[in-house]
Amino acid sequence: MPSSQFFDDNDDARSGGLVAKETAGDNAAPLSISEISNLLKRTVEDRFGFVRLRGELSGVKRAASGHLYCALKDDKAVIDGVMWKGGAQRLAFRPEDGVEVIATGKLTTYPGRSKYQIVIETMEIAGEGALLALLEKLRARLAAEGLFAPERKRPLPFLPQVIGVVTSPTGAVIRDILHRLADRFPSRVLVWPVLVQGEGAAAQVAGAVRGFSAIQPGGPIPRPDLVIVARGGGSIEDLWSFNEEVVVRAVAESTIPVISAVGHETDTTLCDHAADRRAPTPTAAAEMAVPVRFELSAQLADLALRKRKCALRPVMLGRERLEARVQRLPKPEAILAARAQRLDELSERLRRGLRDEAAAKGRALQQVAGRLSLPLLRHRVQLCDERLGRIGLAPRLLERRWALARDALAPTARVLPQLDPRLPLQRGYALVKSPDGAALTSKEAAAAQNRLVIEFRDGELSVLREGQTSPPPASRKPARPARAPSRQGDLF
Structure with missing residues (x-):
């Protein structure tokens, strides 16, 4: 029975029971999850402390902290990778999906997800072919943004x-x-x-x-x-x-x-x-x-020479045309010869004409001189004096003509004072005027004014339309007296 009982107890221990029991001689204490994870982490890091992996990048992602997360894969397997911020900043290229790289680092585990991964220290592109593939991919992406478009090119400054x-x-x-x-x-x-x-x-x-x-x-x-x-x-x-x-x-x-x-x-x-x-x-x-300074200087000198030639060309052409026309012009002596001969003829005729005219006038003067004697002149003066004495200027003749003119003017002088427009003002009438002094003779003309000036015998009064602001008082002018009929005195 004891022996049978012993085997039964061992069978129960191996087959497991409801409650875990310590078995005599058992020195394998159960491990926690953290403990076994740490054991695996140390084992992997000790065994794979330095590895170089070649694979294609996939799922490249740069976190806000600056760390780089990615996965390395080939046609049969994949492994996660992480590159801390310091190493990611030292990368000589920009990691992208599909780029084949060689990553150097160490393997470790991530207990939080029971996964193993590589902590990448350096990353390089795997060969020139992969580098060219990355270059072509980047070129296509930037070209699609228009960075290489010909219309964006600007001309270079000349100098x-x-x-x-x-x-x-x-x-x-x-x-x-x-x-x-x-x-x-x-x-x-x-x-x-x-x-x-x-x-x-x-x-x-x-x-x-x-x-x-x-x-x-x-x-x-x-x-x-x-x-x-x-x-x-x-x-x-x-x-x-x-x-x-x-x-x-x-x-x-x-x-x-x-x-x-x-x-x-x-x-x-x-x-x-x-x-x-x-x-x-x-x-x-x-x-x-x-540009080449010597070539610019030579070009400037050539342009200056061409400019001088262009400036002198019209002068040279004009000089040639002038010389050709001068050759066709007649000599000045030939042009003036006929005029000079005509001038000589007229000069000779003028001398002869003056001489003949002077002789004729001399003969006429001699004929008249005989009739201009002193006794004859005295006799003509005496006759004129006698005719002047016979003409009389009596004052009564002038007075009669003046009286006739005065009688003709008297009716007009009597009517003139009656036409004075201010004479009725003396009898109590008033004269209505506009502000500018024009006389108003109708109701419509007076209604169109905002202010009226009424002139009385002893002065003027300014009148406003109802609702208007009072202006400064108008200066009062004394009425002019009616004109008295003028009488002109005698001239003599």
Whole structure:
């Protein structure tokens, strides 16, 4: 029985019962969920503390905290991944779905969901093919927004006074640009030093382009008329900073015309598509920026010569025409010969005529001189004196004519005082006038006035229409006395 009882108890322990029981000799205490999760976490992190995974990104999401969440997958499996904010900010490219990458980090577990994941420390694009695929995808997306449209391109200034250059201050690019500008047309150059590759290069290039656009005209720092974004040649990885979206958008949004001179002739970046003009090399960008001063001087000299020729051409043509016409004109002596001969003939006739006229007048004077004797003149004066004595001017003749004129004027003088308009005022009548002094002779004319002036024998009175404001009192003028008939006295 004891033995039988023992086996029955073990069978019950193995088969499980309603209540958990401790078995003699059992040293495996039950673990909590947190404990087993922590054990699994340490085991996975110890075993897979450093791994490199190659896969395609999927479900890329950047949280508000700056952390990057994604999944790495191939054709058979998928693993979640997380990249903390510090590592995500150091990425040299923008992670997108479908990009094949190589991620380096460590595996860990996430107890909250009983999942394992990779904590990514670095992430790189898996090969040049994947990088080109990402580049083409980004190019298509930005082109769909119209950033590369030809109508957005602006013409470059013909002769910029100030040129801004965004490049590395220690490379050969800036020396080539300055040397080429000095050879062609010396200009003022502002260099904004930036990194042209590596971590943070894209942000610095974009900030430099936006910084030039933010310079206000007339400030302490001159605003550039043209901006050159330049870098020497290199691989696609070296030039990747100029394919970043932040750089492309900064170049497209620049308020200053931009020349992109990134790499050599065979190198093409998205910055080249967004710029207003693409230069195959930095030296070519300097040649595009300014003309050749010697050629401009020669062109100006040629234009000045052409201007002088154009100005002198009418003078030369006029001189030729004048000389041709002068050849056809007759000689001045031939023109005046006939007139001079006619003048000589008339002069001779004039002398003869004057001489003959003087002789005729002399003969006539001699004939009249005989009749102008002194006794004859005295006799004519005496006859005139006698005729004047016989004419008499008696005063009574003048008085009679004056009396006749006075009698004819007397009836008019008696009627004139009766026509004086102010004579009735002496008998109590009044004269109604308008404010301007015109006499009113009808009711309608008086009703049309707002104010009337009534003249009496001893002065004037101003009368207003009912409701009108009283004006200042009118000056009272003394009535003029009636005119008395005038009598003119005798002249003698």
